[in-house]
Amino acid sequence: MKDNLNFLKDKARQVRGKVLEMTAAAGKGHLGGAFSCTEILVALYYGGILRLDASRPRWEGRDRFLLSKGHACEALYVILADLGFFPGGELENYNKPGCLLGGHPNRSIAGIEADTGSLGHGLGIGAGLALAAKMDQKDFKTVVLLSDGECCEGSVWEAAMFAAKHKLNNLIGIVDKNGLCVTDIIEDCVALDPLDKKWIACGWEVVEMDGHSFDDLLTAFERVPSDRPRMIIADTVKGKGVSFMEGNIAWHHGVPKGELLQQARKELEII
Amino acid sequence: MNIRMTSSDKDLRDAFFDELYAIARQDPRVILLTADMGAHSLGRFKKDLSRQYINVCVAEQNMISVAAGLALGGKKVFVYTIIPFATMRCFEQIKVDVCCMRLPVTVVGIGTGLTYGGDGPTHHGIQDIAVMRSLPEMTILNPCDAVITQAAARLAYEQQGPVYVRLERGRFPLIYGAGSADFSRGLHQIREGEDITLIATGNMVHRAVEAADILRKKFLSVRVVDVYRIKPLNTALLIKMMEGTKGVVTLEENCLTGGLGSAVSEVLCDSCKGIALKRLAIPDEHCFASGDREALQQLYQLDVSNIVHSIVRWFPQRAEHVFMEGKEDGFRH
Numbered sequence: 001m002k003d004n005l006n007f008l009k010d011k012a013r014q015v016r017g018k019v020l021e022m023t024a025a026a027g028k029g030h031l032g033g034a035f036s037c038t039e040i041l042v043a044l045y046y047g048g049i050l051r052l053d054a055s056r057p058r059w060e061g062r063d064r065f066l067l068s069k070g071h072a073c074e075a076l077y078v079i080l081a082d083l084g085f086f087p088g089g090e091l092e093n094y095n096k097p098g099c100l101l102g103g104h105p106n107r108s109i110a111g112i113e114a115d116t117g118s119l120g121h122g123l124g125i126g127a128g129l130a131l132a133a134k135m136d137q138k139d140f141k142t143v144v145l146l147s148d149g150e151c152c153e154g155s156v157w158e159a160a161m162f163a164a165k166h167k168l169n170n171l172i173g174i175v176d177k178n179g180l181c182v183t184d185i186i187e188d189c190v191a192l193d194p195l196d197k198k199w200i201a202c203g204w205e206v207v208e209m210d211g212h213s214f215d216d217l218l219t220a221f222e223r224v225p226s227d228r229p230r231m232i233i234a235d236t237v238k239g240k241g242v243s244f245m246e247g248n249i250a251w252h253h254g255v256p257k258g259e260l261l262q263q264a265r266k267e268l269e270i271i
Numbered sequence: 272m273n274i275r276m277t278s279s280d281k282d283l284r285d286a287f288f289d290e291l292y293a294i295a296r297q298d299p300r301v302i303l304l305t306a307d308m309g310a311h312s313l314g315r316f317k318k319d320l321s322r323q324y325i326n327v328c329v330a331e332q333n334m335i336s337v338a339a340g341l342a343l344g345g346k347k348v349f350v351y352t353i354i355p356f357a358t359m360r361c362f363e364q365i366k367v368d369v370c371c372m373r374l375p376v377t378v379v380g381i382g383t384g385l386t387y388g389g390d391g392p393t394h395h396g397i398q399d400i401a402v403m404r405s406l407p408e409m410t411i412l413n414p415c416d417a418v419i420t421q422a423a424a425r426l427a428y429e430q431q432g433p434v435y436v437r438l439e440r441g442r443f444p445l446i447y448g449a450g451s452a453d454f455s456r457g458l459h460q461i462r463e464g465e466d467i468t469l470i471a472t473g474n475m476v477h478r479a480v481e482a483a484d485i486l487r488k489k490f491l492s493v494r495v496v497d498v499y500r501i502k503p504l505n506t507a508l509l510i511k512m513m514e515g516t517k518g519v520v521t522l523e524e525n526c527l528t529g530g531l532g533s534a535v536s537e538v539l540c541d542s543c544k545g546i547a548l549k550r551l552a553i554p555d556e557h558c559f560a561s562g563d564r565e566a567l568q569q570l571y572q573l574d575v576s577n578i579v580h581s582i583v584r585w586f587p588q589r590a591e592h593v594f595m596e597g598k599e600d601g602f603r604h
Contacts, residue, residue: 064343107372114343115371118363124333125368128340135302135322136345155364158333 068122401529
């Protein structure tokens with residue numbers, strides 16, 4: 001178990017390092033949100049949670065993962081490349097003219113299940129997928145990663161009530177709760193908290209935990225399903241892993257240069 | 272396509288949903304989502320095919336996203352509610368979740384044009400053609416009678432990508448004979464004529480036929496074209512139908528901006544055809560007037576009498592040949 005945790009931690013560090021280099025090379029990206037959900041993605045893809053086969057990206061029996069907070073796609077791209085969904089060389093072309101990997105994910109990329117980037121869509125799509133699985137007695141699960149800012153979208157709550165009504169216990173939601181939207185602190189804009197009680201009121205099973213702890217994440221994912229959809233509220237830090245980015249709004253889509261870039265590289269132990 | 276007999280006294284909603292019922296009985300992949308909207312024939316669908324029918328309640332954005340998810344899971348999905356809510360409330364979900372991913376989801380909107388009369392702009396379906404026409408992957412069907420409305424259900428089912436069906440409420444005379452028309456072409460000439468091409472869509476096709484019959488008595492020969500597929504527009508065939516006449520009139524119960532008239536004007540402009548165009552539609556305003564559908568159509572001069580007058584007033588200035596041929600008496604009232 002301890003070896004596994006060390007493996008996952010090292011993967012998370014590598015993912016952040018590659019995301020940093022991709023973003024620096026492209027001159028654009030969303031480092032803050034990619035870093036806040038890095039452990040979540042690593043736990044899903046390397047922790048034995050998602051049933052996938054990179055050689056058969058459209059295999060019918062696969063679990064479906066939807067990155068509803070599509071702007072964090074750099075982290076997902078790095079993981080999909082590492083797992084062999086597409087050649088790692090594509091990462092170097094990220095966001096460049098004619099590239100495969102654009103600023104938001106779409107289904108032309110192997111391993112991407114839905115076009116996302118506009119917030120508030122993923123949970124409804126995930127609910128539809130989970131319902132289709134129920135209708136056809138298929139045993140794949142659907143996992144949707146949302147941001148907390150995204151939970152301000154009314155469509156999220158439309159989907160929440162729908163999923164509960166249809167007892168979609170094959171649907172797992174995760175809120176990457178880093179507390180920041182693009183220009184502000186979320187709680188300074190809307191009363192999002194108590195977020196757990198809102199999901200419970202909508203009929204979901206809720207687990208709230210440290211979104212940077214692999215122990216917590218794996219425990220939450222591996223829980224035996226109840227008769228309800230499950231929402232994992234993952235408390236995270238935006239920009240996690242680089243000290244000057246952590247909790248700092250400027251790094252939602254800021255790109256470090258010069259000395260700051262070097263410092264970030266050092267902190268992520270990639271130089 | 273094998274089209275069964277359909278009577279003219281059938282409500283067009285029933286023509287569509289009865290056919291969809293028959294399709295869904297054969298294909299369990301067909302799922303119908305409604306945002307709390309009913310129709311007489313849906314009762315049977317809900318009762319007999321309860322596993323294929325879901326009321327998502329008043330949540331149109333989620334209806335579209337769920338439809339996309341179901342389609343990703345291998346289903347062929349139809350969603351149904353009133354036009355403004357089926358198109359504009361959830362437009363971005365249609366754009367991103369359905370169109371960008373080219374999924375087999377059919378949006379069925381009821382209440383075209385001013386169907387809901389005095390219920391006001393919240394319920395009028397007069398901007399939907401403009402917005403839905405902007406989506407590259409979208410097929411837009413606007414059937415005018417029970418035969419083609421029934422056929423539209425199957426056309427939508429057989430389509431691999433997104434479809435939008437503008438569904439009429441109520442009963443209309445038959446324009447098409449059962450089994451007689453090929454609905455793959457997107458438009459159909461239903462009256463021969465030489466002076467003007469009158470292009471209409473949906474319920475306005477019936478007004479166009481009536482107007483053409485009256486105008487013929489005034490020695491104006493009007494060719495009537497039903498554009499039942501607004502997108503993709505069959506441009507080549509449309510040009511062929513407009514050519515040879517001296518003027519083109521479009522007729523729609525829809526706003527001037529972005530509708531059928533706009534589509535035809537784009538075709539004329541892009542093809543450099545120097546044919547004069549007159550667009551009959553609802554002006555660029557919201558309709559707060561009270562009254563039923565017919566009263567509001569009259570307000571916007573979309574009743575037969577006003578359509579005839581609009582064409583007669585407009586055409587002589589642009590078609591000297593009519594006078595040259597001694598038909599001018601036809602324009603004196």
